[in-house]
Amino acid sequence: MADPLLEVRDLRTYFHTFGGVVKAVDGVSFDVRQGEVVGLVGESGGGKSVVGFSILGLIDPPGRIEAGEILFAGENLAAKSEEEMRSVRGGEIAMVFQDPMTSLNPVYTVGHQMDEMLRLHTDLDRKARRARCVEMLEQVGISEAESRLDAYPHQFSGGMRQRVVIAIALLAGSRLIIADEPTTALDVTVQAQILKLMRRQIVERGAAMIMVTHDLAVISEMADRVVVLYCGKVVERGRTAEIINAPSHPYTRGLLDSIPRIAERRDRLDQIPGTVPDIRTLGKGCSFRDRCFRAQPVCAEKTPVLSPVRGSLDAACHFPLEETAP
Amino acid sequence: MSVLGYTIKRLLQMVLVLFAVSVIVFLMMSFTGDPVFMVIPIDSTAAEIEQARRLLGLDRSLLSQYFIFLGDMLQGDFGRSYVFRQPAMQLILERLPATIEMVLVAITLATAIAIPLGVYAGANPNRPVSRGIMAGSLLGISLPGFWVGMMLIFFFSVRYPLLPSSGRGDTVEVFGLRLSIFTADGFAHIILPALTLALATLAIMLRITRAGMMEVMRQDYMRFARAKGASRRSILFRHGLKNALIPVVTIFGLQLGDLIAFATITETIFAWPGTGKLLIDSIYRGDRPVIVVYLMLTAFIFVAINFLVDIVYTLIDPRISVK
Known part of the structure; x- marks a missing residue:
């Protein structure tokens, strides 16, 4: 198998707050191969967005990447200077943000904001850049692209703005796109369109994508492989189909059970009991143990290590679930 | 519309x-x-x-x-000055260029310093330099103009006689207006009064710029601009500043009107023969026509500046339209 495009090795991103050190990302490792979509899943506060921002070096004080390597095409991004990272951002790696209503600058035209990406990362002249912007807007499904370039963001709907944001992310031919909850802020019907669009546009180009989301339904549609994060640690990872059909970590099981299904009417949704613990006060042992239906005394003693369970699945659990588990 | x-x-x-x-x-x-x-x-x-x-x-x-x-x-007749026996409007218009050139120098100076410092302090609120800037601006707001003017005279005209402290110096006629700023001597004369006038405006504009930038720095589009690979300078001044500019322009307009209309104290201290000095003299002499015309002209200037400011709003933010 070819070398992965991106290898994240033991990434640790901590936030030094007055209340203590928040280990938002605490030893996360995963790979992304070319042409692949990897889903980062977890509850709010699980550290999944911080992983995305760490890769681009967009962590601001009091946050800091404490340790780990982010190898992109063989180069360690974590060791690069701010100036070196500038050509990576938007060039090699682009990002799509959660809320399209706020990620475009309200005082510049859509065309201006698209053009900026090309000005920064290509040598094209003004005419060529404009042609490229028109072409890209058409590809993300915006009609009358030529005239829409001169419109301002507030003249677009939410779904259309997210199409623009995606178009900007794709403009400079990045090899990796990090999408941070790209459809959370959109209507359900628009969500499906945008997801299809992203998958087609990105995979057809042979680029790779990291999809950060809390929505396992989105992941099952989009991702080839999934990395499940809990309290800043990877608790399970593996191929999407295997994880969705038979997860081995009780947390993943809980996430899957809490998705409402229309087909089987239930009076109450299954939910994971309790809430995410305070990440500053985590001691040794498994951080999920207080909410876990399989917890044993050993779970409080020893922190489980990520290790192969079955098939493509790795899990950090002392008592991983069997395939036939209820 | x-x-x-x-x-x-x-x-x-x-x-x-x-x-x-x-x-x-x-x-x-x-x-x-x-x-x-x-x-x-x-x-x-x-x-x-x-x-x-x-x-x-x-x-x-x-x-x-x-x-x-x-x-x-x-009919354009604003009455005659009781003291000078001349049309009051003419009296004021003769002195207006002196005031306006001093005010323009002052406000240009204030803006050129306030905006970069405000952007810096707003973008890096926790750095010691930013704290220093903010402390300085507080001083600039609190110190009364007449005291600053006297201190400037004391240090730069008396203790170290570098700059003149009184009058306009040499003037030269440009488009029918007598201006000081285009002669070396006149320029030297304009520095101290303009500095005195600039100080408070500088401090206020700096604080407004900083407040706006702090708000803007939290916005997603700033992070998105970084994710695009834009330089820090471009992120701050292109993406950030333009979004923080509306309140700055508002204050700029108000201060500009204020400086033109009420540069009285500074003009008195530096014996600058502008309209402010004329106003104060007219008040002492009870020269009613001059005072009336002066106040009418002041009202006109304020209304006109406000109109321009509203136009500028629409140029800065496309979401604001002329209505």
Whole structure:
């Protein structure tokens, strides 16, 4: 198998707050191969967005990447200077943000904001850049692209703005796109369109994508492989189909059970009991143990290590679930 | 609404405001003593006083006096100064270039310093330099202009005689206006008064810019701009500043009007022969026509600046339209 495009090795991103050190990302490792979509899943506060921002070096004080390597095409991004990272951002790696209503600058035209990406990362002249912007807007499904370039963001709907944001992310031919909850802020019907669009546009180009989301339904549609994060640690990872059909970590099981299904009417949704613990006060042992239906005394003693369970699945659990588990 | 329709509407508003100001100014002036004593010789007889009063129209009712005043103004006659026996408007217009050139130097200086410092302090609120800038700006707001002016004179004219402290210096005629700034001597004369005037405006604009930038820094589009690979300078000044500029422009407009109209104290300290000095002299001498014209002109300047500021808003933020 070819070398992965991106290898994240033991990434640790901590936030030094007055209340203590928040280990938002605490030893996360995963790979992304070319042409692949990897889903980062977890509850709010699980550290999944911080992983995305760490890769681009967009962590601001009091946050800091404490340790780990982010190898992109063989180069360690974590060791690069701010100036070196500038050509990576938007060039090699682009990002799509959660809320399209706020990620475009309200005082510049859509065309201006698209053009900026090309000005920064290509040598094209003004005419060529404009042609490229028109072409890209058409590809993300915006009609009358030529005239829409001169419109301002507030003249677009939410779904259309997210199409623009995606178009900007794709403009400079990045090899990796990090999408941070790209459809959370959109209507359900628009969500499906945008997801299809992203998958087609990105995979057809042979680029790779990291999809950060809390929505396992989105992941099952989009991702080839999934990395499940809990309290800043990877608790399970593996191929999407295997994880969705038979997860081995009780947390993943809980996430899957809490998705409402229309087909089987239930009076109450299954939910994971309790809430995410305070990440500053985590001691040794498994951080999920207080909410876990399989917890044993050993779970409080020893922190489980990520290790192969079955098939493509790795899990950090002392008592991983069997395939036939209820 | 079209820009033309908008302009017409604003012009009508402007006329209304000026009308209201004329009523207020006229009423206020009629309470400030009998102007007839300003024009007659000190040893006049009662009959002579009565005659002067009739000649000046001061024997008529307040209402008919006001309509004469209004009618004359509409024909461009703003009355004559009791002291200089010259048309009041001409007196003011002669001195206006001096004030305006000093104010323009002051506000340019203030803006050129306030905006970069404000952007820096807003983008890096926790750095020691930013804290220093903010402390300095607090000082700039609190120190009274007359004291700053005197200190500047003390240090730069008396202790170290580097700059002149009084008058306009050499002037040169440009497009029919007598200006100091284009001669070396005049420029040296303008520095200290302009600095004095600039200080408070600088401090206020700096603080407004910083507050706006701190708000803008939290926005997603700033992070998105970083994710695009834009330079820090471009992120701050292109993406950030333009979004923080609306309140800055508002303050700029207000300060500009304020400086032109009320540079009085600074002009007095530096013996700068501008309109502020004329106003204060006219108040001492009870020169009613000059005061009235001055206040009318001030109202006009404020209304005009506000109109321009509203136009500038629409240029900065496309979500604001002329309505």
